[in-house]
Amino acid sequence: MKKILVTGGTGYIGSHTVVELQEAGYEPIIIDDLSNSYIEVVDNIQSITGKRPAFEKTDLKDREATMEVFSRHNEIEAIIHFAALKAVGESVEKPIEYYKNNINSLIHLLEAMKLYNIDHFVFSSSCTVYGEPDELPVNEEAPVKKASSPYGNTKQISEEIIQDYIIPNSGKNFISLRYFNPIGAHPSAKIGELPTGIPNNLVPFITQTAIGIRDQLKVFGNDYNTPDGTAIRDYINVVDLARAHVVAIDRLLSGKNRSAFEVFNLGTGSGNSVLEIINTFEKATGKKINYTITGRREGDVEKVYADTSYANEELGWRAEKGLEETLLSAWKWEQKYRSEHT
Ligand code: NAD
Numbered sequence: 001m002k003k004i005l006v007t008g009g010t011g012y013i014g015s016h017t018v019v020e021l022q023e024a025g026y027e028p029i030i031i032d033d034l035s036n037s038y039i040e041v042v043d044n045i046q047s048i049t050g051k052r053p054a055f056e057k058t059d060l061k062d063r064e065a066t067m068e069v070f071s072r073h074n075e076i077e078a079i080i081h082f083a084a085l086k087a088v089g090e091s092v093e094k095p096i097e098y099y100k101n102n103i104n105s106l107i108h109l110l111e112a113m114k115l116y117n118i119d120h121f122v123f124s125s126s127c128t129v130y131g132e133p134d135e136l137p138v139n140e141e142a143p144v145k146k147a148s149s150p151y152g153n154t155k156q157i158s159e160e161i162i163q164d165y166i167i168p169n170s171g172k173n174f175i176s177l178r179y180f181n182p183i184g185a186h187p188s189a190k191i192g193e194l195p196t197g198i199p200n201n202l203v204p205f206i207t208q209t210a211i212g213i214r215d216q217l218k219v220f221g222n223d224y225n226t227p228d229g230t231a232i233r234d235y236i237n238v239v240d241l242a243r244a245h246v247v248a249i250d251r252l253l254s255g256k257n258r259s260a261f262e263v264f265n266l267g268t269g270s271g272n273s274v275l276e277i278i279n280t281f282e283k284a285t286g287k288k289i290n291y292t293i294t295g296r297r298e299g300d301v302e303k304v305y306a307d308t309s310y311a312n313e314e315l316g317w318r319a320e321k322g323l324e325e326t327l328l329s330a331w332k333w334e335q336k337y338r339s340e341h342t
Pocket residue numbers: 007008009010011012013014031032033034035036037038058059060061081082083084085086101105124125126127179180181182
């Protein structure tokens with residue numbers, strides 16, 4: 001079985017990807033420092049797939065500790081790099097922490113690739129690199145806009161570092177996947193998104209409101225230039241997103257990539273407003289959401305959704321799950337998790 005090192009593999013997207021990798025016959029090895037996830041996720045992955053992934057509790061900022069993990073696992077074929085700090089607002093408060101974590105982790109992995117002869121790498125990028133796009137849907141050729149937060153900047157800088165790295169390192173191949181808004185949970189409800197504290201993201205805030213942890217959802221602005229006035233995003237099911245990572249790994253390992261640095265948008269190709277998400281959640285689950293309209297959130301873009309035609313054609317991948325099914329999976333996860341943790 002081919003070994004794939006998955007950093008951030010106990011996190012939200014990482015854990016779903018570990019499941020998909022195992023189901024596709026790969027052997028994932030997780031590195032995570034558990035700064036934003038829990039060791040129990042490893043058990044939960046095992047209970048879905050019947051296979052226990054290797055787990056290394058390591059902080060990627062620690063170069064020596066990171067190299068030590070590579071020295072113990074030989075024949076790693078590829079790295080999927082999820083590990084990062086990801087809270088946009090927090091990154092404005094703590095920019096150095098974000099640069100230190102997200103940039104140093106990447107650099108240590110690039111060094112490890114060289115030292116341990118690993119040729120393939122999949123990077124977690126974000127639609128945040130497009131800012132407020134000039135044209136919609138936004139394709140991979142769209143210009144990268146000045147980042148509106150240190151978090152977003154770490155994604156832009158990381159893509160630049162990778163492009164500089166491949167120049168003197170021929171034979172190393174990278175795919176950068178730009179995620180739009182991942183939501184939902186595994187259909188088993190055994191893994192899902194676990195925000196710490198008050199959720200920043202819409203769907204966890206909705207599910208926590210529905211279950212009674214939060215009193216009221218604030219809808220940030222209804223004066224946008226959109227049909228119902230609320231902002232539009234491309235919400236993609238996390239399992240669909242996870243599957244794309246397996247496709248990206250297959251592509252790299254079989255040498256089907258067209259260049260040493262490829263970029264793909266991962267979204268559904270259509271946008272939904274905040275009110276559409278609330279209404280669809282209510283319809284799918286039968287739960288009413290207590291919400292109020294407030295002012296816009298600073299830094300939010302009005303509308304962004306993906307042109308996925310390049311990913312559809314080149315990767316032979318497309319998002320398959322509908323919004324109702326996806327929101328229902330988020331709700332099932334919230335209910336199951338809370339029933340087991342209160
Ligand atoms: P997450 O926080 O659930 O997972 C990240 C994992 O990385 C966590 O388990 C955390 O403990 C770990 N980690 C962080 N710093 C580490 C370090 N120094 N060493 C070892 N482990 C470390 O986040 P997620 O939502 O699964 O996001 C995964 C990746 O996708 C991130 O790179 C994120 O920036 C990117 N991304 C996420 C979204 C989103 O909306 N969730 C959108 C676009 C891009």
